Amino acid sequence: DAEITQSPRHKITETGRQVTLACHQTWNHNNMFWYRQDLGHGLRLIHYSYGVQDTNKGEVSDGYSVSRSNTEDLPLTLESAASSQTSVYFCASSETSGRHEQFFGPGTRLTVL
Amino acid sequence: TQLLEQSPQFLSIQEGENLTVYCNSSSVFSSLQWYRQEPGEGPVLLVTVVTGGEVKKLKRLTFQFGDARKDSSLHITAAQPGDTGLYLCAGPKISSGSARQLTFGSGTQLTVLP
Numbered sequence: 624d625a626e627i628t629q630s631p632r633h634k635i636t637e638t639g640r641q642v643t644l645a646c647h648q649t650w651n652h653n654n655m656f657w658y659r660q661d662l663g664h665g666l667r668l669i670h671y672s673y674g675v676q677d678t679n680k681g682e683v684s685d686g687y688s689v690s691r692s693n694t695e696d697l698p699l700t701l702e703s704a705a706s707s708q709t710s711v712y713f714c715a716s717s718e719t720s721g722r723h724e725q726f727f728g729p730g731t732r733l734t735v736l
Numbered sequence: 737t738q739l740l741e742q743s744p745q746f747l748s749i750q751e752g753e754n755l756t757v758y759c760n761s762s763s764v765f766s767s768l769q770w771y772r773q774e775p776g777e778g779p780v781l782l783v784t785v786v787t788g789g790e791v792k793k794l795k796r797l798t799f800q801f802g803d804a805r806k807d808s809s810l811h812i813t814a815a816q817p818g819d820t821g822l823y824l825c826a827g828p829k830i831s832s833g834s835a836r837q838l839t840f841g842s843g844t845q846l847t848v849l850p
Contacts, residue, residue, distance in 0.1 A: 654836050656837075663842075664842075665824075665840050665841065665842040665843060666779075666824070666840045668837065671836075671837065673836065681837075713778050713779075715778075717836065719836070722767055722769070722784045722786070723828050723836050723837075723838065724769060724781050724784055725779075725781070725826075725838060726781070727771075727778030727779045727780070728778050729776075729777055729778050730776070730777065730778050
């Protein structure tokens, strides 16, 4: 069965370190998204990609970057982790056509000390 | 800006009770989606409503899209503890120039007590 996975599921890091969160999908979807979820803010879009070599900034992109070298993967990098980036991160994917229904990964809980 | 407001924000009920949660906007959406998120997991799509006035049923869950396509409701009959979770509505973000992005509501946290 097709799926979307994230790793690690939990990560503790220190302020200033570079961190990369992995997202891998086997749906063969062109569209991939990264969100962060915080109490009181719901799901906020960080970056998104509509295909290989395509990346775009979302509403809360400062301090984050992504790259898309193949269809299956969209890793999210925190260049220099800050305590404000402590959050739960979700990756999602969707088809290009249709109703744009998104399939989510299980999430990564990141703590920046 | 297309905003989706959900109410109530929190709801705690006893097993067997009925409930309705709402998703409202001042903007027209081409469709609305409902997701359920359980603790420690990602949101899972429940249903997509597309046509104004449309009603869809998923076992004890009934979803309705408003006639003007600006709002939607989720009604649960005889709630069970397994219905506990965060319910999110979402709609395509037309202002992005592409409907592939979604606008999410802030969610309704439902707790069903045994």
